[in-house]
Amino acid sequence: MTRAARPVLVVAEQLDAAADMVVDALNQRGVPVMRFDVAEFPQQVTLTGSHQPQDPGWTGLIDDGRRTARLEEVRAVYWRRPARPRIAGTVPEPYATWAQNQADAAILNLLAALTRVPWINNPHHDRIAAHKPQQLIAATRVGLTVPRSIITNNPAAARAFAKEVDGPLICKPILGGRLDTGGERRLMVATHRVDPADFDDSITTTAHYFQENIPKKYEVRLIAVGGRFFGGKLMTTSEASGTDWRTDYDHIEYDTVDVPGHVATAVRRFLASYGIVFGAFDFAVTPAGQWVFFENNPCGTWGWVENRTGLPIAAAHADYLMGTSA
Known part of the structure; x- marks a missing residue:
């Protein structure tokens, strides 16, 4: 099979705008995609993985009844907040919970064993990277300012x-x-x-x-993916949005902002320390122009940043998953 024909796995909830945008970007480039939600396993999705002594990896098949993908032919994996497996209602407790945990571990760990392909992000690394208290230590170590x-x-x-x-x-x-x-x-x-x-x-x-409370000239949702950086600028016009912009979208003005070189360098080192390539970082920029790190969501939202600013974030995802990013 040629590299171009190898599929990208997109593992996400059905209603996920960011996943939709990445699938569309890959489709436009002629890259085959198999998208499914872990919630469809094991009732709608069939997974079979085999490993033999001396084999460098797992082989097998994922089948959702419409599409199939062979594990050994997967080109890359985009793992984006899938739901947990759903067990048939005919299975009583405590067996249903046990079965769910078994299914969760099987699909998570089998896919995570595909270590020779690009990931956004490997879920094992992603979970560790989501811990907020440790993020402040990591940010401090790479030279970012924190509250x-x-x-x-x-x-x-x-x-x-x-x-x-x-x-x-x-x-x-x-x-x-x-x-x-x-x-x-x-x-x-x-x-x-x-x-x-x-x-x-x-x-x-x-x-x-x-x-x-950090004084803010404006805030930045900085999207880092595959070594590229996209700064979405948020200028809040109400007290509620100035405290937490998620509470008052009607009072936000959007723009783009260049990411200073020292911030980009620090963010790159931050991501590398966790073994991940994507992050949705929240910064405040003070009236004096200092960038202050709040937190990073390693599976954060970004579709609205692209939609509001035109920044080519979905294309950057596609580039990385295809192995063509800068």
Whole structure:
């Protein structure tokens, strides 16, 4: 099989705009794609993998009933937030949970064993790279500026931190995700400003992540993929969007911004330290022009950045997955 005919695996939820954009970019270049969601396994997707002594890798077949791909012919893998496997409702507990864990481990680890092909991003590396407290250490090591931060369930420690900062504070989730309140939509826990005068024993109920509030001239969603960098500039025009732009999209103006060389170098080293090639980085640029790192989502959203700015992010994904990136 020629290299051009080898398929790219796109593993993502069915309703994922970024995955759609990458598939479209690959289709325009004539690259075969097999897209599926892990939620379709094992009920709709069949996976068979074989390994023999002395073989350099796994061989086998993925079949979703419409398309097939041989593991040994996979050209690259785009792994983008797929759902977990769904087990047939006829399987009772505790066997259903056991079966789900088995299916999850099988497809995750079998595909992750395809180490000789490009990944965006290998899920084992991706999970480690998503840990926010460790990100601050990695960012500091590569020379990025970060906010003063504390994670605590101790009210006295929180008050001491507030006294040290002697300025506005914000509180943010340590772990991403949304609250399932039982309604049709899940509630996003947003970054919000806090008043140290309100610190009380409720802090003891769980870990809280406090940071100094960084003054912002504007914010940047920096998309790094395959060694290329795309700066989406966000100029917020309300207090809510200025604290967490996800809470007030109506008061954001979009543009592009060049990524300074020292920031690009540091981001490249940051990604390399985790063994990943993609990241959606959030920065604030202060009135003095200093770039301050907040966090990186190794599977973050970027379709809206391309749609708002025209930056060729999907094309950069396609270039990397085809092995043609700069």
